Amino acid sequence: MNVGIVAQKGNSRAAYLAADMREALAAVDAEALVDDATAEQLGIDGLPVEEFADCDLVVSIGGDGTFLYAARGGDGVPILGVNLGEVGFLNAVSPDDAIDAVLDVVEQIRADEPAIREVPRIVARGDDWELDPAMNEVVVHGPRRGHGGGAGIEVRVDGSLYSGGHADGVLVSTPAGSTAYNLSESGPLVHPGVEGLVVTEMAASEGMPSLVVPLDATVTVTVTDAEEAIVVGDGRTRRTVEPPIEVTIEQSDSPVRLAGPTSDFFEALGKLD
Known part of the structure; x- marks a missing residue:
């Protein structure tokens, strides 16, 4: 199983979480692939986000902009969004819960029972x-x-x-x-x-x-x-x-497929300026 990880560019907190996530995925025999920019920050090999379309799951760590970037690269692949404290309409998972949430989705996909919902484009x-x-x-x-x-x-x-x-x-x-x-x-x-x-x-x-x-x-x-x-x-x-x-x-006939828990729309509204 391959999991692509896209972290917010230039955000060290996102990059460190991506590194921890790689280790947790390796422990359950899942290969984690990271985008080029994050890989450079971590000193490891990475891939263009466009190649994440071949993954089983894509994880976005950052804000809604990072999520949209990941969704374009991983076209059609289920995406789980981790919210780093921004408004987070598309990113439902907190950093503290991120690794557990990703491992839960990996287990669901392996059991062929993923909880996936579609969002139109x-x-x-x-x-x-x-x-x-x-x-x-x-x-x-x-x-x-x-x-x-x-x-x-x-x-x-x-x-x-x-x-x-x-x-x-x-x-x-x-x-x-x-x-x-x-x-x-x-x-x-x-x-x-x-x-x-x-x-x-x-x-x-x-x-x-x-x-x-x-x-x-x-x-x-x-x-x-x-x-x-x-x-x-x-x-x-x-x-x-x-x-x-x-x-x-x-x-479009190509919706975004969301994995993991849903965000609270009204809670996210409270973060709008």
Whole structure:
């Protein structure tokens, strides 16, 4: 059995916990693989996170950003998140409980009885391109935020017009991503048990309120009146496109698979600034 471990970059506490976890896994005949950055910190051999897709389990140690990074690398592999004291909507396990939680999941997988739950991701597409699936949000915006930087925006849901006009951009988020960029744009908090997507316009001149649509809805964002537009997934993967262009955003057929205990959504809300 192979367990990939991704620790928050530059965080010595996360790296030391990864080292302790490696020893505990070796004691139960499980091989622990660590990402390149953590391996360098520990003075051992590591692997690119993209190679963790061949693991049986991936452990993320850090915050939600580390979790999203691990989820992209270990695409389709069950992921257990260890929270190092940040908001922790995706990371349900405390450092003190981390090793026991990982060993429990290893035992479940070996018994072919893993307690796995799926969290949806979304994907943005153009005529001849597609971004990697995003767990939090996809943003489509003009060349820059602020005065003079927006674009003409038209938003449709399953082909029906919802809003149109000038705006900095449009943000489409999953329930998991409602507490991130969406919240900063005055979008609503959405409980993770809700099967829907949130459509939020960004600094629209005559915009509509945020809209929650079914999880299987297709959202199209047409961008005009700008020299360029940018499509961003989870703040990391991006593509610059030339208007006029229509960007389609819909549920990916590749959800994130979560292992281990669930986080308390309302307790995590208490950590928001």
